[in-house]
Amino acid sequence: MEIRHLRCFLAVAEELHFARAAERLHIDQSPLSRTIKELEEELGAHLFIRTTRSTQLTRAGRLFLEHVPRIFAALDQARDSVKSAANGFHGQLRIALSDGVTPSRLPALLARCREEDPEVEIRLFEVPLSQQIKGLHSDLYDAGFSMADDVGDGILVAPAWEDEVMVAVPARHPVLAYRRVPLEEVLRYPLVLGDPAACEGHARQIDRILRKQKLEPMIVQHVTSYDLMMTFVSAGIALGLAGAAHITASRDPGVIARPLAGKQPLLTTYLLRRDKEPSEMLTRFVERVGCIDEADTTDDS
Known part of the structure; x- marks a missing residue:
């Protein structure tokens, strides 16, 4: 098994389309198909189910896909280690x-x-x-x-470490009347929160804070980045809940950070x-x- 076999497999597995994978690899489709066939013969298993309409991974292909990216990550790290040593580290x-x-x-x-x-x-x-x-x-x-x-x-x-949970508030929003905003007041307005898939732990900790209230939060959007969260807040679409450091890092003049009232919740x-x-x-x-x-x-x- 050679590196080229793994590169070809990864391209097809990610594209699920032989023509697009061949274009991505800058090779013709025929040698790509031969390389995949060589790999399947060596592994003794079919990696793809290919029809005139679609290309899908087999169970063996899905299992193989779990390992291949880590192989390339290890190779990249080996290369980086050599460069690091060459640079005096x-x-x-x-x-x-x-x-x-x-x-x-x-x-x-x-x-x-x-x-x-x-x-x-x-x-x-x-x-x-x-x-x-x-x-x-x-x-x-x-x-x-x-x-x-x-x-x-x-x-x-x-x-x-721990960070204080704060409310990201649009300029000229009614909750700015509070120096410390009660959480029940926050829940009267739409919220933009971190995506549970992309920010699992952050979303879980915020959810635990919200579940202490009887009101159900009105979530208008889940986002994968705090920059996008602050964009929604700055536009006046929703309030955000995030660590103080996240809000400060945005440096958006249209976003004002306010602490929550009562016992201050923390993000760990x-x-x-x-x-x-x-x-x-x-x-x-x-x-x-x-x-x-x-x-x-x-x-x-």
């Missing part, structure tokens, strides 16, 4: 970011890592939560940040890593995560 930490993590502590954490461990390169990967979990299990990532704490066996989860970002003995580099990184949060708490007080 003596080690590398691969950190996954998923699930709409609040960015409040991340810049300070990375700055401290660079200051205290300048010979270690930190590489960040923005991936879906499911991919982060698979990558931690298969050693594609050394650690990751997520807002979900229910990630299954074999993964250690620890709180990394978690540090995830595989349940095994960590390397010295990873141990120092985990220690810094705790120190960054403690330092910020001390500053706030």
Whole structure:
């Protein structure tokens, strides 16, 4: 099995169309079909069901597709490791970011890592939560940040930092009459929230906050990015609920952040890593995560 077999399989599996896959690979359709046939013969299984109208993955093809992207990710990381060594770094930490993590502590954490461990390169990967979990299990990532704490066996989860939940409010909106907005008042208006599929942990934490109220939220849109959430808010279409850092990062003059009334709800970002003995580099990184949060708490007080 050669890399070209995997590239051809991945193109067809993603396009589900041989002609489009061949165009994407800049080859003719005939050699593409031969390559797929070679791969199927080597594996001893059909990977595609092909008719005159459609191309679909077989069960074996779907199972194979779960592994192939990780092979290419491992190859990319091997290439990056060589480049890292050539650039003078003596080690590398691969950190996954998923699930709409609040960015409040991340810049300070990375700055401290660079200051205290300048010979270690930190590489960040923005991936879906499911991919982060698979990558931690298969050693594609050394650690990751997520807002979900229910990630299954074999993964250690620890709180990394917390952020205040705030309301993103359009300029000249009635709730601006409140310095601290009651949650029941927020629920009188349409909301734009993070997509549960793209921001699973964030959406789950927000949902727990909303479920404490008797009113059912009026959700007009689920979005996959906080920039888009702030666009909806700035346009006056809805209120948003997000971490203070997310709202601040938008820098949209049409969006005003207001705290919630009563006991302030918090969003928790978690540090995830595989349940095994960590390397010295990873141990120092985990220690810094705790120190960054403690330092910020001390500053706030």
